Amino acid sequence: MLSTREKILQTAEALLSEQGIASTSLREITRHAEVNLAAVNYHFGNKQQLVFEVFQCRLDALNNERLQLLDEVIGNSDKISLEAVLRALIYPALMLSRDTEKGGSRFVKLIARLYAENNKELHTFLANHYGHVMKRFAITIQTILPDMPSQELRWQLDFVIGALTYVMADFSGHFSKSGKPKLDAISEADRLVAFAAAGMRSFQPRSAQTDLFVATDNKTQQTTTNQT
Amino acid sequence: MLSTREKILQTAEALLSEQGIASTSLREITRHAEVNLAAVNYHFGNKQQLVFEVFQCRLDALNNERLQLLDEVIGNSDKISLEAVLRALIYPALMLSRDTEKGGSRFVKLIARLYAENNKELHTFLANHYGHVMKRFAITIQTILPDMPSQELRWQLDFVIGALTYVMADFSGHFSKSGKPKLDAISEADRLVAFAAAGMRSFQPRSAQTDLFVATDNKTQQTTTNQT
DNA sequence: GTCTATACAATGATAGAC
DNA sequence: GTCTATCATTGTATAGAC
Numbered sequence: 001m002l003s004t005r006e007k008i009l010q011t012a013e014a015l016l017s018e019q020g021i022a023s024t025s026l027r028e029i030t031r032h033a034e035v036n037l038a039a040v041n042y043h044f045g046n047k048q049q050l051v052f053e054v055f056q057c058r059l060d061a062l063n064n065e066r067l068q069l070l071d072e073v074i075g076n077s078d079k080i081s082l083e084a085v086l087r088a089l090i091y092p093a094l095m096l097s098r099d100t101e102k103g104g105s106r107f108v109k110l111i112a113r114l115y116a117e118n119n120k121e122l123h124t125f126l127a128n129h130y131g132h133v134m135k136r137f138a139i140t141i142q143t144i145l146p147d148m149p150s151q152e153l154r155w156q157l158d159f160v161i162g163a164l165t166y167v168m169a170d171f172s173g174h175f176s177k178s179g180k181p182k183l184d185a186i187s188e189a190d191r192l193v194a195f196a197a198a199g200m201r202s203f204q205p206r207s208a209q210t211d212l213f214v215a216t217d218n219k220t221q222q223t224t225t226n227q228t
Numbered sequence: 229m230l231s232t233r234e235k236i237l238q239t240a241e242a243l244l245s246e247q248g249i250a251s252t253s254l255r256e257i258t259r260h261a262e263v264n265l266a267a268v269n270y271h272f273g274n275k276q277q278l279v280f281e282v283f284q285c286r287l288d289a290l291n292n293e294r295l296q297l298l299d300e301v302i303g304n305s306d307k308i309s310l311e312a313v314l315r316a317l318i319y320p321a322l323m324l325s326r327d328t329e330k331g332g333s334r335f336v337k338l339i340a341r342l343y344a345e346n347n348k349e350l351h352t353f354l355a356n357h358y359g360h361v362m363k364r365f366a367i368t369i370q371t372i373l374p375d376m377p378s379q380e381l382r383w384q385l386d387f388v389i390g391a392l393t394y395v396m397a398d399f400s401g402h403f404s405k406s407g408k409p410k411l412d413a414i415s416e417a418d419r420l421v422a423f424a425a426a427g428m429r430s431f432q433p434r435s436a437q438t439d440l441f442v443a444t445d446n447k448t449q450q451t452t453t454n455q456t
Numbered sequence: 457g458t459c460t461a462t463a464c465a466a467t468g469a470t471a472g473a474c
Numbered sequence: 475g476t477c478t479a480t481c482a483t484t485g486t487a488t489a490g491a492c
Contacts, residue, residue, distance in 0.1 A: 041468085166387070194431075
């Protein structure tokens with residue numbers, strides 16, 4: 001027999017990721033879980049905390065898988081390829097987002113919903129649970145691309161995470177009326193890996209990079225890089 | 229004197245993008261706008277429609293600016309550079325997201341919040357208001373990179389839009405406790421343009437692309453491209 | 457057509473009994 | 475730990491004034 005807390009957590013994950021946060025009432029959750037309404041407040045404090053805890057376990061599992069893959073990549077060869085590292089970052093996430101059996105795809109949509117809330121609590125929450133993972137990836141990549149300033153690397157990692165989040169949440173179809181033929185997770189991940197790797201490798205110290213742009217009469221092209 | 233409808237729209241934009249959708253009640257909006265609560269339902273039907281209309285004018289302005297820039301790029305030279313095209317896509321959005329004076333940055337956060345709702349109405353809404361813009365960019369890029377299959381181009385454009393959305397909403401700081409020194413919009417846009425251009429140019433027909441990956445025992449690397 | 461006052465069901469949250 | 479009862483607030487709907 002599951003504890004009241006567990007019953008709430010499992011029911012909440014299913015309902016929240018299926019219907020969204022705002023559209024799922026605590027009463028609906030407790031009714032399906034066959035527990036009392038007040039039990040939510042007793043065990044989790046309020047609705048937001050419940051939502052956080054719902055995906056915390058999933059988030060930890062995802063990041064652990066990423067780190068394990070990264071360890072394998074580092075351990076298996078002394079010359080690490082950039083693609084392999086990016087793969088360790090991207091694959092687990094995209095596989096999870098395409099896994100309908102264990103509810104992974106629903107969970108991913110829940111993450112996307114949470115993203116948009118964009119509040120302070122979520123900020124610190126993500127910093128605590130994602131921060132060390134991103135840092136490890138950044139450090140590893142820096143051994144592969146030693147000429148890239150660490151700040152530049154962080155921006156580029158943001159680009160990659162942004163693109164990943166976007167395709168994970170399946171926003172992709174939004175811009176075409178017809179929709180788009182689905183690709184399997186592997187192919188889609190491979191494409192993103194190749195795209196990201198090329199983008200990262202393209203970096204070269206400022207100067208030769210801006211010639212190609214067509215000039216607009218905006219502010220002058222001041223580009224100060226404060227770091228080596 | 230502003231019409232009731234206008235007062236609601238302006239107040240709603242400010243409050244919604246500042247506090248989020250769920251946290252802003254219709255009563256708060258009407259109180260600040262000094263109009264009656266029922267006026268919202270009369271003029272907009274319901275809360276969701278109000279939210280849509282709030283950013284519709286902003287969205288149109290953004291896309292018109294993009295298309296105008298694209299026209300300039302196409303008109304000014306017979307050999308169009310990929311960077312210039314991506315710039316027309318990225319610059320207006322990133323400039324808007326960094327414009328605190330005219331409320332652009334707040335508006336951008338509102339977009340990000342809406343993204344996560346991920347409902348059917350928003351899907352068709354975005355298809356109607358973004359679809360033709362993306363199509364024009366895709367067509368233009370295809371003249372620059374004629375060897376890229378149009379499907380591949382759509383995925384890559386999704387990657388770019390994803391990365392753009394991410395940095396626009398300023399999610400960037402989420403993964404580090406310390407935060408990150410802000411860059412001006414121009415520099416950040418230039419970085420994303422260079423990153424995206426390199427990623428797009430990196431495409432080459434399947435086969436030579438997968439060698440570098442570390443093998444996992446997942447599904448075989450089936451990648452069918454049904455389109456030229 | 458435009459606006460107002462009012463009512464209603466549902467929600468998240470809490471206090472207190474057991 | 476669990477439950478009942480209750481609260482203020484929410485989005486929405488309607489009837490009627492101008």
